[in-house]
Amino acid sequence: MRPEVLFPLFKPVGALKGIGPRLAKLVETLAGPRVVNLLWHLPSGIIDRRYAPKIGEAEPGRIATITVRVDRHRKPPNRRIPYKVQCSDETGTLTLVFFHAHADYLAGALPTGEMRVVSGRVDDYDGDIQMTHPDHIAEVAELARLQTVEPVYPLTEGLSLKVLSRAVRAAVALAPPLEEWIDPTFVARQGWKPWRDALTEAHAPATTEALDPATPARCRLAYDELLANQVALCLVRASFRRLSGRRLQGDGALRAKVLAALPFQLTPAQQTAVSEIVADMESDSRMLRLLQGDVGSGKTVVALLAMLNAVESGTQAALMAPTDVLARQHMATLEPLAAAAGVPIVLLTGREKGKAREIALARIAEGEAPLVVGTHALFQEDVAFRDLGLAVIDEQHRFGVHQRLMLAAKGRAADVLVMTATPIPRTLMLTAYGDMDVSRLTGKPPGRRPVDTRLVPTERTDEVIEAVGRSVKQGAGVYWVCPLIEESEALDVAAAEDRHRALAQAFPGTVGLLHGRMKEAERDRTMAAFEAGDIRILVATTVIEVGVDVAHATVMVVEHAERFGLAQLHQLRGRVGRGEKPSTCLLLYAKPLTPSAESRLRIMRETEDGFRIAEEDLRLRGAGEVLGTRQSGVPEFRLADLSAHGELLGAARDDALLVLQKDPELRQPRGQAVRTLLYLFERDAVARNLRSG
Ligand code: ADP
Ligand code: MG
Secondary structure: OOOHHHHHHHOEHHHOOOOOHHHHHHHHHHOOOEHHHHHOOOOOEEEEOOOOOOHHHOOOOOEEEEEEEEEEEEOOOOOOOOEEEEEEEOOEEEEEEEOOOOHHHHHHHOOOOOEEEEEEEEEEEOOEEEEEOOOEEEOHHHHHHHOOEEEEOOOOOOOOHHHHHHHHHHHHHHOOOOOOOOOHHHHHHHOOOOHHHHHHHHOOOOOHHHHOOOOHHHHHHHHHHHHHHHHHHHHHHHHHHHOOOOOOOOOOHHHHHHHHHOOOOOOHHHHHHHHHHHHHHHOOOOOEEEEEEOOOOOHHHHHHHHHHHHHHOOOEEEEEOOOHHHHHHHHHHHHHHHHHHOOOEEEEOOOOOHHHHHHHHHHHHHOOOOEEEEOHHHHOOOOOOOOEEEEEEEOOOOOOHHHHHHHHHOOOOOEEEEEEOOOOOHHHHHHHHOOOEEEEEOOOOOOOOOEEEEEEEHHHHHHHHHHHHHHHHOOOEEEEEOOOOOOOHHHHHHHHHHHHHHHHHHOOOOEEEEOOOOOHHHHHHHHHHHHHOOOOEEEEOHHHHOOOOOOOEEEEEEOOHHHOOHHHHHHHHOOOOOOOOOEEEEEEEOOOOOHHHHHHHHHHHHOOOHHHHHHHHHHHHOHHHHOOHHHHOOOOOOOOOHHHHHHHHHHHHHHHHHHHHHOOOOOOHHHHHHHHHHHHOOOHHHHHHHHHO
């Protein structure tokens, strides 16, 4: 239950004074649906109204608060001409300008012959000092109240600063004093104020320096958010672990057969990963491990060995991929190896229908299929395992925390191995996965050769096409990736179709097309033709980003590479450099380049190190976007900015562990305060859901 003290903060924003239904909608899209969300909407600038010059001294372009006498109203003959009010002091005259004015209102607010204070931006029109639509008009007694620094908030169309500021002020006023949830010595050492004071301060910046994320007030709020995140993750993990695991200790017989059947030796990194995973499975606590390795680093075989350990122990193992294509590809890889070990394997995706699906379901339920490969179709309720011992989730950052654990819930305390190809920077690891155990496949993926990466301006596309022609003659497979256009899949497809037509004309009979709007079966056929070499040039939208493996593909062309993110470019380039022959990646770009696009392309040319690229990506874009927060289950932070508050994350993690170690149920006084923190940051749902899971 949400603590009562927080009730006022969890009312809908429409409950605030001055926020009717229309404005509520705008506030909701801008900040969030509840009052509490407005607390997190921090100022992005300030308006300094302390500058109070005489009219004659007022600097044009500045915000000024000026005391004037109202001399004369000049009502316009029609509403297209602005309404003007002439004012003055002993140094000069000031014209107040109003468009679409309400004459009655202005007559009341600015009575002729009286003194008033006006505050707003001063402009000079050919010697006429003007203020258009003053932000404030007040009586002289209110001068001091007006002469302050006002916070400026990020706005959205239709929502004025005045209205939003009033709403935020009202929200902050509703913030109750709360018991301290941070370790008191840590608070003291950082010189932080209590939560409500820090919040009030963050919303009342007196200088632009006060907007810096490094100020104590903003740091404290960021820390609160990080702590909530870390406690929630620790709770998830604890509840996961509480369903105590089982020992899966195989005799190694199946693994030995597969190792003998492999055309290669495991790399040292793979061997280490396998032993870490197997050690977890053999222990009686539940495994929750992340296997992190760049595209092509050889995660699949590591997963297979773990799966066989589960099978040797008499249980089943499932591998779940984010797309049908990937699931099928995994199936194609694993099937012959499973056959070498004499272990049946079945495929279950959304495309297995009718009789085929029934058969697959029956084999899974009866345990006749110890190995299962599939998509999220494996989550569905009619899928029952006889005894699932290990769930492997090939994530490619598409699944959220919940989904990850749902598959695990299908097993009796099934161990979970999550595979990710995103080389997540250390700072992000914690927020994304908490303190999940990690195995890393480092170093260059097995069999990889360096890729020669070149930047080519679009004007030279014709030369690129010629070069592609030469490569094709020498037997190369070529990927040609078409640009992302806004967020419109239809436009992406149109661009790809145009390029496909053009290339097909130049190289008849050798060009294929692959995009997200095609039927799955058609995509598979095209992919198969490319693998077989019947298609030489594969024009594609970014659908090919996801783990496709074609060894003879040695040329990657990316059109409008400047529009792609670093992570995406890295993934794309990872498609080549897999075979014996040297590979090339041509990044076509259109000028002019923004500074950030220029950095991205430069980094691509400089390095192939996924971890370095990920760090750069984080630096260039900020944490929120790096993982594609929505899809990855990585929380989006409102207050914490990991490029500025990264250091605080480790402290928050340690603090979270400590609190939960002393008080796993969060019942003691500090635990109670932490509970309130979870509710404040709406992390309670995560904790609650998973506890009952
Ligand atoms: P990931 O899933 O990490 O992207 P894969 O598991 O698909 O990578 O492996 C990429 C390719 O490398 C596959 O063709 C696989 O057979 C091959 N491979 C895996 N391990 C080794 C190894 N130790 N030596 C040589 N090739 C390997
Ligand atoms: Mg893979």
